[in-house]
Every structure is written in structure tokens, then in C-alpha cells.
Amino acid sequence: MAGGHESSLRPTPADPLDPGGSSELGVDAAPQLSALRSAVRIGSTLDEDTTYAELIREVAGQVGGSAAVLRLVAGTLSQYEDVAGDPALLPAPWWTAAASQQVAGQTGDGSPRPVVGHAGRALCVPLAVPGHCYGVLVSAREETPFTEAETQVVAFLAELAASHVRHAREYDAVSGMVGKLQRALLSEPGRPHPNLDVAIRYLPAGQNALIGGDWCETVRLHFGRTLLVVGDVMGHGLEAAVDMNAYRSSLRYIASADLPPHRVLRQLDDLASDEPERRPATCLVAQVDPNRGQVTLASAGHLPPAVIDGAGRASLLRVPVGPPLGTGLGGYESTTYRLDPSQTVLLFTDGLVERRGEDIDQSLQRLADVGFDAAPAVDDVLDTTLARLDARHAEDDVAILAARLHHRSPPAHGGR
CATH class of the missing domain: 3.60.40.10 (PPM-type phosphatase domain)
Incomplete structure (x- = not known):
């Protein structure tokens, strides 16, 4: 997909999952229950790298294709590093950069919305909590466009992972202060x-x-x-x-x-x-x-x-x-x-x-x-x-x- 034709970027509204049996769109509860099972496998540790690895593995398993995380470091997105699935399916970096800018430009009190491109076969989802953005999750596949329910599932898992990343960073910050105090005592x-x-x-x-x-x-x-x-x-x-x-x-x-x-x-x-x-x-x-x-x-x-x-x-x-x-x-x-x-x-x-x-x-x-x-x-x-x-x-x-x-x-x- 990295060499594919240029496509438009459009945000997709993300509704919360409804584990009770159906969503507003009337989709079957099975994919939602599967997403909840994936959720318990994300954030098993207070380690940021492990959380990202768990996220892309579960996303690729849920919707097929490939998934990767691009981290936001000093205001700049990193390159594709760890990838679950076929790296060739991921969109070209220019598309990811443009999608990320669109995500960053969204306003309002709600969470930033996923951006869909490449005829619906690529998703760029923010890894964000209120006040902080840690990067983006990119998911792509070769043939079938993402459905609305699949987009919601990916957005849900990305939001969950971002929450775990926040906890991991807060833990690291507290551990660092404790370590300095301990060294002073020793x-x-x-x-x-x-x-x-x-x-x-x-x-x-x-x-x-x-x-x-x-x-x-x-x-x-x-x-x-x-x-x-x-x-x-x-x-x-x-x-x-x-x-x-x-x-x-x-x-x-x-x-x-x-x-x-x-x-x-x-x-x-x-x-x-x-x-x-x-x-x-x-x-x-x-x-x-x-x-x-x-x-x-x-x-x-x-x-x-x-x-x-x-x-x-x-x-x-x-x-x-x-x-x-x-x-x-x-x-x-x-x-x-x-x-x-x-x-x-x-x-x-x-x-x-x-x-x-x-x-x-x-x-x-x-x-x-x-x-x-x-x-x-x-x-x-x-x-x-x-x-x-x-x-x-x-x-x-x-x-x-x-x-x-x-x-x-x-x-x-x-x-x-």
C-alpha cells in the first residue's frame, strides 16, 4: 500500500462499544465481545513498549492486515518500527503524517476521531488521553474496507492502550523520584x-x-x-x-x-x-x-x-x-x-x-x-x-x- 494511489482523508465518528448485544448501527455483538477479550490482553505490564506490542498484535488479530505504532517524540512522529502483520500493507509515510496532522487539528471536548483513507483500507487512530497524545496507531489491509464496527473496535483498543501508556509513564516518573531519594539515603x-x-x-x-x-x-x-x-x-x-x-x-x-x-x-x-x-x-x-x-x-x-x-x-x-x-x-x-x-x-x-x-x-x-x-x-x-x-x-x-x-x-x- 505504500506505493498505492493518493486517497482522501476523512474522519470517522467513533461510538463507544456496546457489549450488551448490539450498537446503534445494529451490528452483531460478536466482534464487540471479541474486542473485549482483546482488551484484557493489552496493558498486562507497566511497560510502554510491551503495551504497544500488545496493541498492534491484538488489532491485527481483530481486523486482519497489519498494524503499527508511530510514537510522538518531541513533536515528531517516529518511523514504522515494530509491525504486526505484513509491513508492505502499511500506507506511505506521507499519508500517515497528513492523517496525524488532521488528528492533531481536531477540536472539541471529545476524543480525536480516527482518520480513514486509501478507499477505506487504512486507519490512523490517535493514541491519546485528555491533554496528552503519545502517537498514532496505523492499521491497514489489502482488499476489504474497514467497516464502521471495525473502526470503532480499533479506536476502542487504541484509547485503552493510551490509558495504559499514561499509567506506565506516571509509574516511571514516580519510580524515578523514589530512586533519587533512595540513592540519597544510601x-x-x-x-x-x-x-x-x-x-x-x-x-x-x-x-x-x-x-x-x-x-x-x-x-x-x-x-x-x-x-x-x-x-x-x-x-x-x-x-x-x-x-x-x-x-x-x-x-x-x-x-x-x-x-x-x-x-x-x-x-x-x-x-x-x-x-x-x-x-x-x-x-x-x-x-x-x-x-x-x-x-x-x-x-x-x-x-x-x-x-x-x-x-x-x-x-x-x-x-x-x-x-x-x-x-x-x-x-x-x-x-x-x-x-x-x-x-x-x-x-x-x-x-x-x-x-x-x-x-x-x-x-x-x-x-x-x-x-x-x-x-x-x-x-x-x-x-x-x-x-x-x-x-x-x-x-x-x-x-x-x-x-x-x-x-x-x-x-x-x-x-x-
Whole structure:
């Protein structure tokens, strides 16, 4: 049709569908019921590209021939891209451009009307909602002209698709604002002392989320010590991220007093319990002291850490577990382990190991069974852990921190 003769453009009035059995034109209800079945297959996602693909597939299936969408970008129509049916049946671009201008020039309070051309064998239908036009739908076939009922069906599906496109764009706009706020909340952890190697990773669950309630933090203390913290606010989404930021801010303030881990948790719990709207959180605090070669740990309802020895064997450390933060119950205790430069401490949130329908002991055992190379770098420890536990397909957010003491060179004694 692209090479066919020139034809006049005429708007066709579009009446609403009447699913009750007949329209004002007295047409049979079967095509209208078929259109309603097509309608439920358009807008299955909040993705604009998918909506257009569903629209042209259903239109081509309803009236035969071919269908395509030309998007309106910066006031200009795009070229034919995705096409359902035979692209050769589509009218020449000059006709589509002229038809689109006629659609844009229509006035009145009602929806823009379809434009018919090429002896009734081509339709140009606006993809518009009040105040916005996203482009046009073009449908064409080779022989039989479109009937009035078919024109109404195509116009109905185009109007429905335009409504879904509006929702998709509104969703994208809101998601963009949420993403900016989430990135603002996700401040970088502090810097540990140079005598400690630390690596941190955060993996949000799902494709749309950027951050939830999982977090890691490092705080420099006096005498070369570093506080390592991992936490998990209950819930997901922006609300959990806001509470996560409150816990992190409180932690940095409390850590400045250089308290042992169990007292850090006690003060965090007191602050959180004074704010009824703040969500509870689990938390694991580890104070690493390179000078003494030890790590002191305390837990607020959090999973235990793992330690990886120089041969690459992983084991879980037993830590007294107190109630989650925000309950006001307190009752936290610390425990201390020896730590040498051949060992790597691994702190993580439950998204790393927990799987639906699996006992938590079994989940933790899968972590303990991960084999590591002998004395790997901390970044390699994280890469291996995330890969072996398939953390990128986890059902929950994952925050993980690996830390190891630097090897110390023996002091030079000279000739004495």
C-alpha cells in the first residue's frame, strides 16, 4: 500500500462499544465481545513498549492486515518500527503524517476521531488521553474496507492502550523520584583503619528496587580498632530505607563514645524504642582490634557471622543473640574470638542464605559448605560467596561485608 494511489482523508465518528448485544448501527455483538477479550490482553505490564506490542498484535488479530505504532517524540512522529502483520500493507509515510496532522487539528471536548483513507483500507487512530497524545496507531489491509464496527473496535483498543501508556509513564516518573531519594539515603560506609581490609556489597531484590532496609557500616575507633556493623530493617521499600538511614545515623553517633558492642546495641535499642513508628531491625556489631588480634561480637536478633581460615574453610561463630532493635527489651551480650591475618570475617543479612521453605540451619550450612581458595582477597571472598549462593536471584535484599587484618612485617632489629 505504500506505493498505492493518493486517497482522501476523512474522519470517522467513533461510538463507544456496546457489549450488551448490539450498537446503534445494529451490528452483531460478536466482534464487540471479541474486542473485549482483546482488551484484557493489552496493558498486562507497566511497560510502554510491551503495551504497544500488545496493541498492534491484538488489532491485527481483530481486523486482519497489519498494524503499527508511530510514537510522538518531541513533536515528531517516529518511523514504522515494530509491525504486526505484513509491513508492505502499511500506507506511505506521507499519508500517515497528513492523517496525524488532521488528528492533531481536531477540536472539541471529545476524543480525536480516527482518520480513514486509501478507499477505506487504512486507519490512523490517535493514541491519546485528555491533554496528552503519545502517537498514532496505523492499521491497514489489502482488499476489504474497514467497516464502521471495525473502526470503532480499533479506536476502542487504541484509547485503552493510551490509558495504559499514561499509567506506565506516571509509574516511571514516580519510580524515578523514589530512586533519587533512595540513592540519597544510601550513603557510603565510613573508612576503616588502614590495618584492616574491608569489602562490602549490596544487592537489592528484584529489578525495580534500588535499596531497602539492609545496610553495612564501618566506624573508626581509637587505638586502631574498627567497628563493623550489618543490619536489616524489617520490611521493604522506601519506608524501610528511611528507617535504615535513621539506624545508621544513630549508630555513628553512639559509636563516637567507643562503647563495647553489646552497649552499642543497648543504646540503639533505647533510641529506636522511643520512636514507635520506627520499624524493628536486626543488627550484628563486630569490634575488630588488630593490636590484640581479636574480634568482639554482639547480636540483636541477627544471623551469626562466618569466619574463613587460611585454607579456605568456612565456619560459623557462635554469638549470644538478643532481641531485635526497637523492642526496648535490651539483654545484649558480647563474645570475643581470636583473629589472625589468615582469617576473614564475613557479616551478612539473611537475604544471602534464606530460601523459602528451607530451615535456617540448612541455609546457614550451605554457606559453611562453600569452598574458598586459600587466603583469597576480601573482594574474592565476596565474589565467591555471592556466586556460590546465587545471591543475584535471592528473594530478599543482600548486604554482605568481608574484613581481614593486614599482615604485619616483623620489625627490623639491625645488628643488635
